Amino acid sequence: MLRRTFLALAAVAAMSSAASAQDAKPLNIGFISTESSTNLKEAWQPLIDDLSKELGVPVKPFFASDYAGIIEGMRFDKVQLGWFGNKSAMEAVDRAKGEVFASVIDKDGNPGYWSILLVNKDSKLQTLEDVLKNGKELSYGAGDPNSTSGTLVPGYFLWGAKGIQPKTFFKSVRAANHEANLLSVINKQVDVAINNTEMLARYERNTGKDATESVRILWKSPLIPADPMVMRSDLPAETKKRIKEFFVNYGTGPDAERQLKVLAKLTYKGFRDSSNAQLIPIRQMALAKDKLSVERDTTLSEADKKAKLAEMDRQLAELDKLAAKSE
Numbered sequence: 001m002l003r004r005t006f007l008a009l010a011a012v013a014a015m016s017s018a019a020s021a022q023d024a025k026p027l028n029i030g031f032i033s034t035e036s037s038t039n040l041k042e043a044w045q046p047l048i049d050d051l052s053k054e055l056g057v058p059v060k061p062f063f064a065s066d067y068a069g070i071i072e073g074m075r076f077d078k079v080q081l082g083w084f085g086n087k088s089a090m091e092a093v094d095r096a097k098g099e100v101f102a103s104v105i106d107k108d109g110n111p112g113y114w115s116i117l118l119v120n121k122d123s124k125l126q127t128l129e130d131v132l133k134n135g136k137e138l139s140y141g142a143g144d145p146n147s148t149s150g151t152l153v154p155g156y157f158l159w160g161a162k163g164i165q166p167k168t169f170f171k172s173v174r175a176a177n178h179e180a181n182l183l184s185v186i187n188k189q190v191d192v193a194i195n196n197t198e199m200l201a202r203y204e205r206n207t208g209k210d211a212t213e214s215v216r217i218l219w220k221s222p223l224i225p226a227d228p229m230v231m232r233s234d235l236p237a238e239t240k241k242r243i244k245e246f247f248v249n250y251g252t253g254p255d256a257e258r259q260l261k262v263l264a265k266l267t268y269k270g271f272r273d274s275s276n277a278q279l280i281p282i283r284q285m286a287l288a289k290d291k292l293s294v295e296r297d298t299t300l301s302e303a304d305k306k307a308k309l310a311e312m313d314r315q316l317a318e319l320d321k322l323a324a325k326s327e
Contacts, residue, residue, distance in 0.1 A: 029081050030070040032084055079232075117219035118216065118217060
């Protein structure tokens with residue numbers, strides 16, 4: 001009798017498990033377009049396969065031609081998790097029910113990366129001052145509007161600090177992803193371009209060549225927090241937990257040797273636990289940049305300008321409080 005009862009319960013459990021597997025929804029993981037989708041897919045696919053195996057559901061990569069496409073993909077639930085930059089993650093959190101759950105650790109263990117301004121090694125431009133003196137004669141490779149290192153950071157620390165609007169300062173401006181900008185400088189298709197140190201590492205991964213043999217760095221930003229991993233906040237709690245555990249433990253378990261090789265192809269050492277608090281300095285930077293624009297806006301009345309600046313100061317003060325709590 002007990003044996004029959006046990007077998008019946010086991011059968012019910014098996015049927016329930018099979019039904020759950022059938023009911024489980026596939027997940028799409030999105031990737032910001034820092035380089036070609038072919039390169040991204042080749043580098044990330046082994047990790048995607050491991051994630052799919054761990055969760056027991058299909059996990060498929062989702063690519064778009066620009067950062068906005070990934071943000072919108074998450075907004076309309078076509079993307080449930082993804083690799084973002086800090087600026088695009090901020091947009092995903094604010095507009096697409098996004099939630100930061102981890103951040104990457106680069107191969108050298110750095111807590112972040114740097115935005116850089118590049119010229120070809122053969123260029124007559126030897127210093128940043130040379131660029132500032134000759135803008136009207138130069139073509140500029142800008143970053144994606146939602147890129148942290150391609151637009152937000154240089155927009156504040158480089159161009160904004162010097163009162164420069166690239167669109168009017170340079171002879172010509174074209175926006176592209178980091179890979180395209182790096183290749184444009186190497187191939188002398190633009191005179192100067194913005195990029196980041198992560199792309200230099202990926203270029204070496206993809207080609208076996210050291211990019212600094214072909215380009216010169218004229219400016220380097222303050223440290224930018226490491227790229228965040230983001231998932232939709234309305235995923236089932238158990239799914240969110242398993243996704244987070246998968247990433248923060250990747251490269252440390254019984255299959256560590258193989259997983260570390262997967263991470264090496266991504267130019268990463270692993271992932272660390274993180275949260276939306278990572279975005280506070282990015283919010284401060286974006287708001288400070290907007291404040292600078294308001295201060296320089298000659299079309300606003302004094303009353304409107306005063307009101308806007310007061311509200312921005314209030315928001316900055318709130319962010320300062322949040323930053324202090326997160327330390």
